[in-house]
Amino acid sequence: MELERIQYDNKIVKAFMIATVIFGIVGMTVGLLIAIQLFYPLFNFDFQYTTFGRIRPLHTNAVIFAFVGNAMFAGVYYSMQRLLKARMFSDALSWTHFWGWQLIILAAAITLPLGITTSKEYSELEWPIDIAITLVWVVFGINMIGTIIKRRENHMYVAIWFYISTFITVAVLHVVNSFELPVSLFKSYSFYAGVQDALVQWWYGHNAVAFFLTTPFLGIMYYFLPKAANRPVYSYRLSVIHFWSLIFIYIWAGPHHLLYSALPDWAQSLGVVFSVMLIAPSWGGMLNGLLTLRGAWDRVREDPVLKFMVVAVTAYGMATLEGPLLSLKNVNAIAHFTDWIIAHVHVGGLGWNGFLIFGMFYWLVPKMWGTRLYSTQLANVHFWSGTLGIILYALPMYIAGVMQSLMWKEFTPEGYLVYQNFLETSTKIMPFYMIRALGGFLYLVGVFLMAYNLVKTAYSGKFMANEEVDVAPLMKTQEAPGGYWHRALEHKPVLFTILAFIAIIIGGAIEMVPSFLIKSNVPTIASVKPYTPLELQGRDIYIREGCVSCHSQMIRPFRSEVQRYDPKDGEYSKAGEYVYDHPFLWGSKRSGPDLHRIGGKYADSWHYRHFYEPGEISNGSIMPAYKWLYEQSIDKSTTPAKISAMRTLGVPYPEGYEEQAIADLEKQAGRITENLKLEGYEVSGDAEIVALIAYLQRLGRDVKVKEDVATGN
């Protein structure tokens, strides 16, 4: 048989690797900064572009899409070419993908600090960038499927299946969750409202973790772990089961992010059941990874590559056991909205993704530069500083999370909350925040050591931009021993892709279709009315400043929550209250109190003073000061477009209300400024703070309209 000489493209892998290291350092440095801001608010720098609310999404987007994303592409481009015995389908597409992705990251790095955000977690980027992401993702997909089609290998190894499922699922998730109506170039409103928006967002959020942070890295594990250990995967049979059951079950579990919320109970239960079932495939995969090292454990002691990979796979096992446990309603009642969740995601992010990436890079660089690792000792130091970093990160966060949650729920024998002031529960966990920052710092130091080590390694070798290999051309008759139907499937990548698509779409559809049917059936609360123009502008400022990063708007039906947030009426949050919320703003973490019933709780002047210097009103507050809100003016000219967009989305503003909207806005602003003037605070009606106060004073008022009328408010 005549062999064919082909070249694997290493240059594109190198480019993605460099981007990974650079954005890893950037993303983690921002992470360290926001960790410090939580105990030293001084580090918000009194500067609007560096406040916690704006740069927290910068951190999450940078580490997920820039650090982990670029590493994923590096791993996929390297392993795919070799597993399929083919150069990538098109160099032009590879480089379009690379530069397109970096431009998207650049756009995110500029827009997020500017407050240009949709506020939906891990999907914050505004609509023009969403379109760019879709296009670049399609380029990646064409390049991948093209490579699969022109392969010289009959059988698709399981890693390729994971890559295919990643491509199609992320495409579906991104498109469905990004349905939004543009109001201007940098502003859009989510197509969905309230409960539906929450369901779609967490279907996305959960599965982004599954199909962006997990499946591609399982593919990478199934390729690089056997390579590094120099032995085949423990059980290929198990890996196939791992694949199909994981992609089939994962997609159903999204609603576990919304337990005890206003989401219908049946959807919550569905999320719990499927989350528990997920333990089986996840642990099957973890064991498969660890058992691959059977007989090679002596090498784990010496080889940093294997060390990183073993901890990565173990962290995968821990996070995928913890996830289902967190999805049990009784555990979730304690853990949700607390730092426990932050610990959980960082065991996954730092342990599973980070360590697998480091292991892969320590293996790849010597390989691609044809040399040996510059310093094994330095890599070991990196390993220990990273491991210690993860421990010092996660443990204090577990303690802080449980502690704070129990404080939120603690009652005196007389039936009063022990910690009536939310702030008391925050100040008590500050020491743990400090240790967490130290853990993050150690982890980051390790990344710097790796960068140095890899650069020195590269300089000691010679980069092979195009790696030449001799491969046999694809023989249609080439048959493997034995036979069964699944193999036929692997011969047909397009059919395979369609089946994988069906597997993921079934879960999504069954979960979401009923909730879309609910649209006209959400129990409407007659007194819930659309926001006034000024409140709408205020809500957009709330979104811009990222208030949702620290404040929830979802009072769960617990005695401790209704007593804390609505002591007078004891009203928890109802689905019908959110029908005009495009997007929903339930939040996922309470670094500050819930705000869903904040309206009317304090005077306008309280908010006015509080935003200017939170520490003066609440001693020890960690909230940044928002002084620019007093100087910047509301862009009133956008009001008609916003009203019109909301009407298109189904908010019942009367026809032609646009023309009256600005006048109404000014009237309401006038009332607030008069109120403030009576208490001695002079402010222009155009100032942004006025709109924000109007919005906050509206929150939770609709369900109390009767009472307001009775008291003459």
Next chain:
Amino acid sequence: MYKNILQSIDNVAIWPVISFVIFFLFFLLMLWWFFTIDKPYTDMMGRKPLEDSNLDSIDQTSNL
């Protein structure tokens, strides 16, 4: 309250049935596959990552 929402959806009872049927079929298929798969094939597939490069003979950890 949620009960009312569900009741007002046409044929809501079909959803759990569909879910169950799909699930059951899926796991039957999985079981069937599991018991029919042959070992030579899985052995061959398991070795795929180890046979894909000319450079595998270089042991980059040999400087330990």
